[in-house]
Amino acid sequence: MRDPRNVADLVARLNHGTYDDASSDGLKPAQWSALRYFANANRFSKTASAFAQYQGITAGAASQTIGGLVKQRLLKRTCDTADKRRHHLTLTTKAERLAEADPIGSLVAAASTLEESQRDATALGLSKMLAHLVLKRGGAIFGFCDDCEYLRCERRSGRADNYRCAQAEQALTEQDLDKICINFEAGEASA
Ligand code: SF4
Structure with a gap:
């Protein structure tokens, strides 16, 4: 049986391995996470508050990350047609092009080396760990x-x-x- 510390160490090493290559595009890991989130979120979830809940971070931290991406013209804000105080965030064409160089690609390649049953078991275990962390920080399960x-x-x-x-x-x-x-x-x- 694996020690929980051993599992945590493996996850931390995978995370470091992913972002070693990220510096060339000038984006921080949190900014890559935000771009990935807004590319994958449905129309009910493309808001700064939903992103904060997804990550289990404060509204201030989410708005800082998003503000930086808007300034770099990687995210675009549009007003909700029914509620003008509400904004939706979508990737710009520049961000869609940049997403092709997402450093998560090396992790995707590593995950592809797993057999299907290993991938399912890994996804289940990691999802459980993530849910524990996100809920503890007041986030939500998507x-x-x-x-x-x-x-x-x-x-x-x-x-x-x-x-x-x-x-x-x-x-x-x-x-x-x-x-x-x-x-x-x-x-x-x-x-
Ligand atoms: S995940 Fe559920 S709540 Fe969200 S759009 Fe689909 S059916 Fe509706």
Whole structure:
């Protein structure tokens, strides 16, 4: 059986290994995390407060990271059509180009060397560790529609399935299903 310290040391070394290559693009690890978050978040989660909850960081720290990225023209702020006080953040074309050089690529290559069952077991263990840390810091657990109790699907013969979010009371597209969501609530199967 592995000592918990040994597991923690492996995670810390993986983290260092990832960001050794990051300096050439001039972005800090927190900024890369933010770009990755806004690329993967769904439309209900593209806000500074959702990012803070995802990372388990303070609103001030989140706004500092985001402000730097807006200044560098890597993130773009747009007003919510229903609530003008609310802003949505999206990647600019410059950021999308930069994302191709994301230092996480070396970690993705390392993860690709695992067999499928090893990847599933690793993902499960790491998710549990991360949830423990994020919840302790007052953050939230995000998830995908497929595992969420609010997903509704109307099957219609001969046509594409109709997806709907019962929480937001809005229709969902196929693309929405691939994004992480702050309003996620684990359904029975995934709880
Ligand atoms: S179904 Fe769940 S995860 Fe999907 S958009 Fe609705 S609340 Fe978010």
